[in-house]
Amino acid sequence: MTDQKPQTIKASDLFVKALEAEGVEQIFAVPGEENLDLVESLRTSSIDLILTRHEQGAGFMAATYGRLTGKPGVCMATLGPGATNLATPAAYAHLGGFPLIMITGQKPIKTSKQGQFQIIDIVSLFEPICKMSKQIVHGNAIPALVREAFRLAGEERPGAVLLELPEDIAEECCDVPVIAPHTRYYAEAGDAVIADAVDLIKKAKMPLVLLGAGANRKDARSAISDFIDTTGIPFFVTQMGKGVVDERSELFLGTAALSDNDYLHCAIDRSDLIINFGHDVVEKPPFFMEAGGKKVIHVNYKSAQVDQVYFPQVEVVGDLASSVKKLRDTLDDTLDFDISYFKIIKAEVEKHLAxxxxxxxxxxxxxxxxxxxxxxxxxxxxxxxxxxxxxxxxxxxxxxxxxxxxxxxxxxxxxxxxxxxxxxxxxxxxxxxxxxxxxxxxxxxxxxxxxxxxxxxxxxxxxxxxxxxxxxxxxxxxxxxxxxxxxxxxxxxxxxxxxxxxxxxxxxxxxxxxxxxxxxxxxxxxxxxxxxxxxxxxxxxxxxxxxxxxxxxx
The missing domain is CATH 3.40.50.970 (Thiamin diphosphate (ThDP)-binding fold, Pyr/PP domains)
Structure with missing residues (x-):
């Protein structure tokens, strides 16, 4: 039996095959000469190259693709000014929770024939506004880095990832296979914390449900709608939580577009418990917490980021839809809420908005x-x-x-x-x-x-x-x-x-x-x-x- 040499493949081709393995169908891009190996590899691939007229356009389109599909959108730009034009879309995805992959080019890193022309440290520049920012220094590292980029970009809380592919690395020969993605499941919240949350809900007299951006990211609509309909608890939304539950509902009180002093805040101030599905402190506060005031139950994929206006007493961390369903299933029929005041405020809100x-x-x-x-x-x-x-x-x-x-x-x-x-x-x-x-x-x-x-x-x-x-x-x-x-x-x-x-x-x-x-x-x-x-x-x-x-x- 003779030893066989591993099959070799050009690094840019390997990169594209790794993207195809992730299910990428489009790349929104303004390419430069430092991307030409990758562009050539895309020419014979299943991925469509969609040219935009500015890198911001490419980045915003890719981020919104990620926002709507849950799969990371992909955009591409050259080095220097092309890459810096992606900074705003990167921050947009980073703060908004939108899965985004950015691919940027770079001059050769092993030898230099142009000095520092157009070269700035893009990797370091993007680190504060990305979940990961990496330069690829060897073609054989491509499969692992691409797989990790997509894992991080799509994993809760989603965000932006940057991969920099230098010219000389793109043209290298590689001898490694792509790494196929696999299905991942979010853990479920434990029974003990569910019991703690249920205990707070049962003790409440005037609870409200708050729906934030995280409830819009995954398919939690059915579980949340069922929770609201079963418990009869009125709900309000943040700006980025709009539409999670049909806002024609009789239990919908309004959108907390302002942080305070709107008609809706009359109801929020009177409430003794906020059950918070999918909100985090990146979005403008829908209400201000005060020590010793109303209780808050945080229900989200990740634990709460505590700051001066948000410090929940109970955190239900895990798959959001599963957590909501477990809360509903654990609650019994002995709930006794007084929502008469909330109905008055709803009527006042509707009158005002008309x-x-x-x-x-x-x-x-x-x-x-x-x-x-x-x-x-x-x-x-x-x-x-x-x-x-x-x-x-x-x-x-x-x-x-x-x-x-x-x-x-x-x-x-x-x-x-x-x-x-x-x-x-x-x-x-x-x-x-x-x-x-x-x-x-x-x-x-x-x-x-x-x-x-x-x-x-x-x-x-x-x-x-x-x-x-x-x-x-x-x-x-x-x-x-x-x-x-x-x-x-x-x-x-x-x-x-x-x-x-x-x-x-x-x-x-x-x-x-x-x-x-x-x-x-x-x-x-x-x-x-x-x-x-x-x-x-x-x-x-x-x-x-x-x-x-x-x-x-x-």
Whole structure:
């Protein structure tokens, strides 16, 4: 019997085979010359290379792919400036809990012919905003590093991972096989802690359930809905927890879009127990805890990160759906809650949110454009929000009916992500209506991705809320007592701008035009940009003056 030499394979080919083994179907990318070996390996692979017009577009699309599928999305960029342009998407995924793999190139590391041209320490730069940031220094290390990258990116709490593949490593010969992924299961919470949590629930008189972003990441809807329906405990949500349970429910109290002093907080303040499914402190606090105040049960995949506003008394750590089911199964029929006050607050919230939904003023008010958006979108249709003051209006006023149908970022809260995020949703779900909702400032940060959307033949409506300023900061500027100064800008003609890319442009000229324009755009298909002039004068009246004057009913 003769010894056989291990079969050799080019490192870039091995990298692509490792990606294929992980089930990768697309890579969103702006490649550079340092990625060319990998690009050539992708050419003959089963993976589609989807070019974007900026690395941010690639990163946001990949992160949203991960957010919606639960599988890490993959993006690629070159060294230096290409890699640094992925820093914001990396932070977006890191804080938001979205599984993301970033592949960056690098000059040869064994020999140098260009000195330090374009070379910065990308690996160290990304370490604070990634779960792992590694340079690949030998081709034979590729299978293990790729497998570990995908494990870390997808494992709770999900996030970003960076792998740097230098040119000379990409062209090496390797003699190792890929490492196939395997199914992993999250541990279940122990009976003792379930008993502790059940004891707190039984002792409570006015409990509430809080749903956070973690409840949107995995399929926990059925278990949570069953828990709420069985116990009769009212629930509220964080911005990133919208849609986990159908918000048309009689037990839904509202969204904690503000940290304090909203109508919803009257109910939260009166509650003696918060049962917290899937929230962590990365998202803006939905309520402030006080020592000796209400009790909190933390139910999540990981233990609580304790800080000054969050220090739960009981932590149920393990698979979320399993934990919720065990809590429900352990509770008996002797529950005795008083939710009469919560019903009063719900009625007050509904009355407050109904104000202005038929307002005919032009430019259009937030209450009207949010209400008309909801009328145009079906149960499973998706809105993707950029960042601005309108995000608060949508979080408070727009009811979500299904998980992950309101895509917003209340973690990094970056501008520029709305359009690429909507593009990823439209790419994944061609049968659904998808709408990007962007302020004029955030839209222009990545508006070049309209070309990508058209090239991909996406069906997408982009609504640009036009007030010719950085409206959120301008509002806070005047609300803080400063002069209204320095935050206005000019805009292009958005209709002509859309048409220059090959999209269809629409300009809203009356409030009653909005729904017919939405319907016409969705019916026509393709990419549509709607220029919607908005009037934010309601911000002060509704979000400041009215809330300051409210009284929590006895």
């Amino acid at each position: 104000e202005g939904v038929d307002d005919s003023r032009f430019p259009v008010t937030p209450q009207r454009f949010v209400a008309d958006t909801r009328k145009a979108m079906g149960d499973g249709d998706i809105i993707a929000l950029d960042n601005g003051i309108y995000k608060l209006w949508y979080a408070r006023n727009y009811k979500a009916y299904e998980p992950n149908t309101v895509l917003l970022d209340n973690a990094l809260a970056t501008m520029g992500a709305g359009l690429p995020s909507a593009m990823a949703a439209a790419f994944l779900y061609s049968e659904r209506r998808v709408m990007a909702i962007c302020g004029d400032g955030g839209f222009m940060m990545n508006s070049q991705e309209l070309e990508t959307a058209i090239r991909l033949k996406l069906n997408l409506v982009v609504t640009v809320l036009n007030d010719s300023s950085y409206g959120m900061i301008r509002w806070k500027q005047t609300a803080s007592g400063f002069e209204d100064w320095g935050l206005e800008f000019g805009n292009p003609d958005f209709v002509k701008y859309a048409e220059s890319y090959g999209a269809t442009g629409h300009r809203i000229e009356a409030a009653d035009d909005l729904i017919p324009t939405f319907e016409a755009a969705f019916k026509a298909g393709g990419v549509h940009v709607i220029d919607l002039p908005v009037d934010y004068s309601e911000n002060q009246k509704v979000l400041i003056d009215e809330l300051a004057a409210k009284a929590c009913l006895l």
